[in-house]
Amino acid sequence: MIYAVAVFAPLVGSVISGLFGRAIGDRAAELTSILCMVLAAVCGAVAFADLVWGGATPGVVPIASWFDVGGFRAPWALRYDTLAAVMVAMVTLVSTLIHIYSVGYMAHDEYPTYRFFSYLSLFSFAMLMLVTADNLAQLFFGWEGVGLASYLLIGYWYDRPSACAAAIKAFVVNRIADLFFVIGIALTFFRFGSIELSTIFAAVPSHMSDSYVLFGHNYRSLEVIGVLLFIGAMGKSAQIGLHTWLPDAMEGPTPVSALIHAATMVTAGVFLMARMSPVMEAAPIAKEIVVVVGASTALFAATVGCTQNDIKRVIAYSTCSQLGYMFIAAGVGAYQVAIFHLITHAFFKALLFLGSGSVIHAMSGEQDMRKMGGLWRKIPYTYAVMWVGSLALAGLPIFAGYYSKDAILEAAFSAGSAAARYGFVCGVAAAFLTAFYSWRLLFMTFHGESRAEAHVLAHVHESPPVMTVPLGVLSLGAIFSGMGFRDLFIGSGWPHFWRGSIVNAAGNNVLEAMEKVPATIGTLPVVMGLLGIVLAYAMYIAMPLLPNILARTFRPVYLFLLNKWYFDELYDAIFVRPGFALARMLWQVADATIIDGVPNGVASLATESSAQAVKLQTGSIAVYAFTMLIGLVALLSIFLLLR
């Protein structure tokens, strides 16, 4: 079936290019994996179109048995519904574009590239398994699979210590969140007796009042499950507290950042919320937590993004911030809006990353914006697509982000709860900052005097067509995906489009209510965005000295932001270093001295007492005879006394 081909073709590409890459050569490996991806993209698009316009019925494609132990059942199967099909179509399309782009980007790399393409395809496969999962175990398989691919790709340049460190950090931080995800899966099974999605969803109503004791309190099981799953989502989607791996992940090649750390993998957490919407809808407290965390992340990451100087890190924090928006939407119950923003974001953020990759490519690997400037004449095409991406990100009219970000803020505004209001305020503030840092990036990179070294500047060139064509396609997406998909995803026909793959609880009318918000609220994000652009213009074009003055005047604030709120330093001080110290202590003190002290002590006791015993053997017959005599007397007396 077409759908299965879409999922498994990347695996085939990955295995062929990975195992035989050295034998068949880089070109052949690249071609194989791209062909498999193209096939997957075509199949993915057909499967999507079939479902939306072709009249195909949602269902499940069974593959094989996986877990079957007692009542614990989890088969390999592909879920075919709108939510999955949307994700499959997006993932395969973006992944294909990035595969093609990588041919140009990785051309000058010192390593053979078959490994890179194998990893990219492996990632795509895992991501597709994640989005098509029909049970939580398979979802977790994809979840960890994308984590593995992310690890491999962040650490792709394995001779760089910073890349290795970032790769490990990404995996370990994700695993911390995954721990809670696994417990969430276990608890789901404990409560529902199944981890298959349809069974869980069908059983939600009958478990509404189940309770679970934790910390000596009674909580509703569904709330506990919701929170556990959300903690899992926080790790993968880099939400505040568990976000520290994402900026470091920029150590990987830029196409990786575009595919994994912008368009697809990091959105897995949002997808999880949408996928589990029947459960989340029954967990109002968990939803409020989602909103608060998402809103805080949106604002926090945006503030940090304003001060970073590494072009990729700015975009990384921007991703973090946009993911926060998606969680706001999911948390207020507008999962459709979250997925809508997920899709538009995939286009414009991949575009921004690949555009910045094109800049880095042109600058011979330089990523520091302080060493750029004035590039727009030399790489006008890249300049243009970066504008498109930024306009879409800032949410200015007709561009994709305008429709989706607006919808999020409207949903937050109309939801009414205190958490939602907090989400709205943070979202509006973040919209301002988003526009500011986006144009700061544009101005610092492309405008003003060039600050690059002469030999780098002499080398600046526009990227080859293999890179610019994917940029063009993504630009189209960044412009039209908002306009084009708005009506389908969140327009009045949404129930027909989603066909129950996302569930809104009975009282949840966010999608209707957001149509009725006042016009001022609707235009607020645009106004904030324009203000941000104006401020960026003022600071980086009109008065280029202003940023330095501000940084000096508000030095503590500036340092606080520049150092990303000191999260890394904090974690290092309270987890990493004490952890290693404890590890050494347990090993060298507890294990080697205390525990082994007992057997070693017994052993030396035995040796010593035998040494003492040896002294008794004097060799003197008289002493022996005397000892025997005493012994005999003692024995006799005992015998007589006890008789």
Next chain:
Amino acid sequence: MNAAGFPILSLITFLPLAGAAIMLLVRGDEATVAANARWSALWTSLIVLALSLILWWDFDPAQPGFQFVETVDWLPSLGVKYRMGVDGISILFVLLSTFLTPICILASWESVKTHVREYMLTFLVMETMMVGMFAATDFIIFYIFYEGVLIPMYLIIGVWGGPRRVYAAFKFFLFTLTGSVLMMLALLAMWYTAGTTDITELLHASFPAHMQYWLFLAFLASFAVKVPMWPVHTWLPDAHVEAPTAGSVILAGVLLKMGAYGFLRFSVPMLPQASAYFAPLIYALSVVAVIYTSLVALAQTDMKKLIAYSSVAHMGLVTIGIFSFNIEGITGALVQMLSHGVVSAALFLVVGVVYDRIHSREIARYGGLADRMPRYALVFMIFMLASSGLPGTSGFVGELLVAVGALRVNFWLALLSSTGMILGIAYMLYLYRRVIFGRLTKLDLRNIADLSPREVFVFAPLVVLTLWMGVYPSSFTRFFDASAGLLVESHRAALIAPEVRSRTASGVKLPAAARLAAIAKDESVHE
């Protein structure tokens, strides 16, 4: 008599001894004897493996009881019989033993240069002991094999081991023997009370509760050392570090399973009340093992020690699974045992590969091997990930099932025991980074050779098995289903019956045991 039509279990058990006898007959110069010993050991073990596959085909997983049963009078005056048989719990461990032995022999092909014949002979004797131990259904026979395993292992560490081999061999022997003596007392007590040594009958015998507590503690002393559970685990790192590669493979792959197998075969089914009573103690020790030894693994500078400590952590998960007394937990424990048997064995082989080339286990001695050894890097990666429980590998199946089983008992038990997920990936990635990644700067690593065809041949079945168990575990769990289900059911039934009884007539209390359990409960609260 049995499904195969001939005494297949005895054949599998004792055929290695026949191979060993043939080896003894060979005469000639040293090189001839060595070559001859290698080939006859390999062929013997391969034939045994082929025979044991018959078990795989002919075993009926729907039957929970023992199959391929053999009974021969042995000591008629005492009622002791030679009884063999396998059920769903033991069959795969017989297969694991017969599967790992040829791999060990292949892995020692070039690395063992002294006393080759004696080495190969010892391995075949060990195979007999291992298979016999898992196939015995009379506990006298079981005990003989159980203790017998110690001797070849002791010799392998003590004769073919590293510089501190004598210390390690003694430590290994003393730790495990101390526990075993207590187990023997328990066995004698059970024999005296129940009047039989037949395990199948003992499974249905019920011992008075106060007796169960003492029996349980005696068994615990023996099995805990073998597993090994914290805090009697310290013999393991030393034994692994000094043992030759193949010795570590068998030690990690099969010998560590003996303790857990003992829990499943004796403690849980025969002493249900005591098992339930002491379960909190086991939980506490296991959780400590998971966290403690994972942390210790993080600090290691010796590759083998690191993997040895990780073994203790993984076995902690096994004991939690067993003592969760539910089908998910017990199946998870069994899968985890199998998975660990394959994966940790493979990891020791992985270390052995570079040890054979550079003769160092120091992590700092390596770095940047990915450049020169891409195939090796891939194999290492697969087992590293399997060890840390990545879905799609065997490690995940056991880990998830144990988490599910543990959650049925207690939320914190599940959460704390799963912290191994985090620490496990941390120490493995850290190890991998230091050995495989980075820039290749050390001069003698420049010309290090990638896996030879022989080594690929050694690793290939292990890789296949790891992925097979990860992607399609049903092939393995189908064996467990009936037997583990029966175990859970009879455990539950046994607990319900005496509870009613003890309410009417108050049972004898054991102050010491009660205190211990109270401490255990206390600990689990504090964590």
